[in-house]
Amino acid sequence: MNAPPVAERALDHLHTFLTARHPGYEDDPDLHNQARALSEAYTAGRLTPGAAASTAYLAHFGPRAIVATARAMRAVPCPEIVLEVGAGSGASALVLALSGARELFLCDADPRALERAEALLDGLAAVTTIPAPVGRLMPRYTPRLVLSAFSFGELPGTPAEALASLRGAAPKAEHVVIVDAGDRTHARRVQEARAVALAAGDVVLDPCPHQGACPALVRSTDWCMSRLDKRLPAPLARFAEGVGRSADDMAASLLVLGPGAPAEGALVLSRPHVEKGRVRVPVCGPGGLRYLQALSRHSAAYAYLTGLSAGDPIAALAPRPGTDTAHVTEGPA
Ligand SMILES: C[S@@+](CC[C@H](N)C(=O)[O-])C[C@H]1O[C@@H](n2cnc3c(N)ncnc32)[C@H](O)[C@@H]1O
Numbered sequence: 001m002n003a004p005p006v007a008e009r010a011l012d013h014l015h016t017f018l019t020a021r022h023p024g025y026e027d028d029p030d031l032h033n034q035a036r037a038l039s040e041a042y043t044a045g046r047l048t049p050g051a052a053a054s055t056a057y058l059a060h061f062g063p064r065a066i067v068a069t070a071r072a073m074r075a076v077p078c079p080e081i082v083l084e085v086g087a088g089s090g091a092s093a094l095v096l097a098l099s100g101a102r103e104l105f106l107c108d109a110d111p112r113a114l115e116r117a118e119a120l121l122d123g124l125a126a127v128t129t130i131p132a133p134v135g136r137l138m139p140r141y142t143p144r145l146v147l148s149a150f151s152f153g154e155l156p157g158t159p160a161e162a163l164a165s166l167r168g169a170a171p172k173a174e175h176v177v178i179v180d181a182g183d184r185t186h187a188r189r190v191q192e193a194r195a196v197a198l199a200a201g202d203v204v205l206d207p208c209p210h211q212g213a214c215p216a217l218v219r220s221t222d223w224c225m226s227r228l229d230k231r232l233p234a235p236l237a238r239f240a241e242g243v244g245r246s247a248d249d250m251a252a253s254l255l256v257l258g259p260g261a262p263a264e265g266a267l268v269l270s271r272p273h274v275e276k277g278r279v280r281v282p283v284c285g286p287g288g289l290r291y292l293q294a295l296s297r298h299s300a301a302y303a304y305l306t307g308l309s310a311g312d313p314i315a316a317l318a319p320r321p322g323t324d325t326a327h328v329t330e331g332p333a
Contacts (some may be wrong), residue, residue, distance in 0.1 A: 007070035008231075010094045014062045015235050017120050022055045026235040032242035035060035039245065052088040052113035058120070059239050061150070062091035067230050068179040068252040069095040069149050075206035075256040076175045079144035083107065083170045085134045086151020090117025092179075096147065097124040105141055107169065109133045134165050145258075146170040147177045152190060159192035175205075175258035182225030182251025190253040191217055191224060197257050206256035208284065209263045209316065215289035216269075224269060224284070225251045226311035266290070266316040268308045279305045280325075285316040291325045292317060300331030 018025045025031055034056035041047045042061075051057055069092040078099035087093050087106035090113075096104060103126045108114050111131035121127050128141075134155065146166050148155070155162035166176055178193065180186040191214045194204060204211055207226055216224040228250050232240065237247035266285030273280045279302055281292045292314070294301035305328060308314065317326035 005070070006073070006095055006098045007066055008233075009098050010066040010070065010091075011063060011233050011236060013094060013098070013124075014058070014066065014091060014120070015233055018055060018059050018062075019235075025055060025059055026239040027242065029242065031056045031059060032239070032244075035239070035243045039243065049110050050112045052108075052110055053116045058089050058091060058116065059236070060243055060245070062089070063230060063232055063236050063240070064250050064252070065091035065149050065179075066095055067228050067250060068092075068254070069147065069177075070099075071226070071228055071252070072177050072179045072206060072254050072256055073099055076145065076177065076258060076260070079174075081105075081141065081143045082145045082147065083141070083143035083173070084147040084149065085166055085169055086148055086154060087117055088113045088151070090114075090120040092147060092149030093117060093121060093127075094124070096145075097121055101125055103128070103141075105130060105143055107132065107134050134169050142172045143170045144173055145175040145177060146173045147179075149179050150181065152178050152180045152193070153186045159189050160196040162189075163193045163196055175256065176202075177257075178253075178255040180253045182227075182253055184221075184223045187223040187225045187253035188217070190255050194255050197255075202257045203260060203262055204255070205258055205260050205262060207254045207267060207311070209265045209267050209313065210284070210286045211262055212286065212288060215284060223253075225253050227309055228252055228311070263313075264316070266314050268310055268312040268314055270310050272306050272308055274306060278302075281305050281308055283314060283316075287319075289324070290317075290319050292328050293325050294328045298329045301328040304328070304331040 080102040082096050082101045083105040084093050085107045087108050105128050107130040114129040114131050216222045232247050240247035266283040269282040269284050278295050283290050294305045296302050319326045
């Protein structure tokens, strides 16, 4: 029998860990209230130091860290020695450990969160913690991959400076993996880092199916994010429902840089726009933003496009000359 996917194993491990620390955590209304307050503080950008060490934090934010990191790590092989910057209480690092990393270097400005991370990762990999802001007192090591999960928006400076701090912390790293929240502010910062990386000659492995300029950066009101299916185990789903947050899906911004073959094709940018007699789907591919369009009388094509979601991969189709629209008349082969 095949082993369950990494995200599933990491979520199960998280549930077991939380149960050992706080039996019945999933139905505890006090923890739900704490998690709601943490979620509001995160959205307002005022999470206090130490917050990431709490059980409520791990139960609420742990699943999104696991799902988004596992999604991004699909694009790269996990090396044995890795660094995470802004590792917090270790949920994202759990994915690295279960993906095959043997030595984890975890950097975080919050020492209490790192203590939690060590407990969460106990027995899974050799863990060295670096309780300091990134850049300060980095030890001698050779991580081949550096991860920033839900910390890129907190790193000081411009997107270029934040990216440079990740690279500076792991000069031998071949892959840089960034995942962050899917809102406009966090996502645009990731997309600006993408532009900097491309200008420096990096290859974007994920999520973009092309190496061109990001069309989401053209207008300041746009951004690009991926919708991820959470599929939480029942207790973690119950916790999310108790907090009043979706247990089913989430939005994240992703960027995976490094050597390797860039993806080919196109990516659905948002849910289909159903209009009178037709459906239009914005996609990003070679040449930037395009629309796929199907008329309702082409029922197979119409059903196909209507069923697409943001983040779905799709074949790149050339638009009609002089327009931004490719016309689809049949369903997928
Ligand atoms: C939202 S948490 C994410 C934790 C974990 N990666 C996850 O996804 O659950 C962001 C973490 O980044 C850390 N952080 C913020 N600025 C930092 C910096 N300059 N250097 C190192 N860590 C930093 C914070 O202390 C916090 O633990």
